[in-house]
Amino acid sequence: MLSKFRFFQISATFSSPAPRKKVHFPQIVAVTAKFRSQMGAASYGTSSSSVSKLIFRQLFEKESSTYTYLLADASHPDKPALLVDPVDKTVDRDLSLVKELGLKLIYAINTHVHADHVTGTGLIKSKVPGVKSIISKASNAKADLFVEPGDKICFGDLFLEVRATPGHTQGCVTYVTGDGPNQPQPRMAFTGDTLLIRGCGRTDFQGGSSEQLYKSVHSQIFSLPKDTLVYPAHDYKGFTVSTVGEEMQYNPRLTKDEGTFKNIMANLNLSYPKMIDVAVPANMVCGLQDVESKAA
Numbered sequence: 001m002l003s004k005f006r007f008f009q010i011s012a013t014f015s016s017p018a019p020r021k022k023v024h025f026p027q028i029v030a031v032t033a034k035f036r037s038q039m040g041a042a043s044y045g046t047s048s049s050s051v052s053k054l055i056f057r058q059l060f061e062k063e064s065s066t067y068t069y070l071l072a073d074a075s076h077p078d079k080p081a082l083l084v085d086p087v088d089k090t091v092d093r094d095l096s097l098v099k100e101l102g103l104k105l106i107y108a109i110n111t112h113v114h115a116d117h118v119t120g121t122g123l124i125k126s127k128v129p130g131v132k133s134i135i136s137k138a139s140n141a142k143a144d145l146f147v148e149p150g151d152k153i154c155f156g157d158l159f160l161e162v163r164a165t166p167g168h169t170q171g172c173v174t175y176v177t178g179d180g181p182n183q184p185q186p187r188m189a190f191t192g193d194t195l196l197i198r199g200c201g202r203t204d205f206q207g208g209s210s211e212q213l214y215k216s217v218h219s220q221i222f223s224l225p226k227d228t229l230v231y232p233a234h235d236y237k238g239f240t241v242s243t244v245g246e247e248m249q250y251n252p253r254l255t256k257d258e259g260t261f262k263n264i265m266a267n268l269n270l271s272y273p274k275m276i277d278v279a280v281p282a283n284m285v286c287g288l289q290d291v292e293s294k295a296a
């Protein structure tokens with residue numbers, strides 16, 4: 001039963017056809033009184049009176065150690081769904097899961113322009129008509145919709161809040177599940193490459209800045225409730241999830257003062273991602289560069 005209605009907007013700019021035009025998408029959001037979240041049989045609800053009807057799956061692409069996240073509103077008749085950071089190589093797997101779960105994919109979202117793999121966004125759009133791609137306006141990449149800090153991305157009765165977290169790249173954002181009694185508890189932060197579990201994204205290319213990353217994490221992520229679940233875009237050590245409180249206590253980089261952090265980041269000595277020369281140009285057009293050959 002619907003208890004009340006709210007209106008949310010995504011501030012969006014069409015990239016195609018040119019010229020770009022700023023438009024707003026009013027969305028009617030029906031907010032139900034009770035939610036129950038699902039990850040397999042598990043529930044994130046803290047009590048039976050504040051449980052959400054979120055369907056949630058964490059999916060892994062092993063070559064680039066990338067996590068893709070599937071979120072859907074199980075309580076809505078359409079079961080609207082979105083994918084965060086899909087990878088081109090695992091699009092078929094992800095779309096099969098969407099179909100098996102009876103979901104309607106509406107958005108394919110990126111946290112930033114990735115340098116180590118090609119986004120699956122373009123391929124998804126070619127395979128599922130009607131899906132809209134989303135990326136931050138600050139990324140300067142191509143997409144159907146562009147989000148800015150404070151925007152809300154609605155899927156059914158649930159929504160993701162957009163937080164600007166530049167530093168790994170200029171256009172990095174963190175998507176956080178909604179704040180409110182009718183949204184999943186604890187909150188979930190999809191941090192992209194800004195905050196990794198016991199680590200963080202490198203800051204040595206794509207307009208990266210260790211100073212910005214430090215400020216982004218402390219002001220936009222560590223300011224969230226400590227029980228907020230942290231879901232990064234990558235993990236190289238086998239971790240799957242952390243919390244804001246855990247990272248505030250144990251992150252070996254972000255627990256340091258800013259000067260020490262900058263020194264750590266300047267001395268990571270990481271080799272460039274193997275796919276950077278292919279991935280960045282492709283991802284600037286949401287992976288569409290090579291989409292025709294992949295869809296064939």
Ligand SMILES: N[C@@H](CCC(=O)N[C@@H](CSS)C(=O)NCC(=O)O)C(=O)O
Binds near residue numbers: 274
């Ligand atoms: N070896 C991998 C790339 C590994 C890497 O550089 N990861 C990035 C995120 S993807 S651009 C990163 O920020 N790492 C931080 C760290 O501390 O590891 C490849 O060749 O693709």
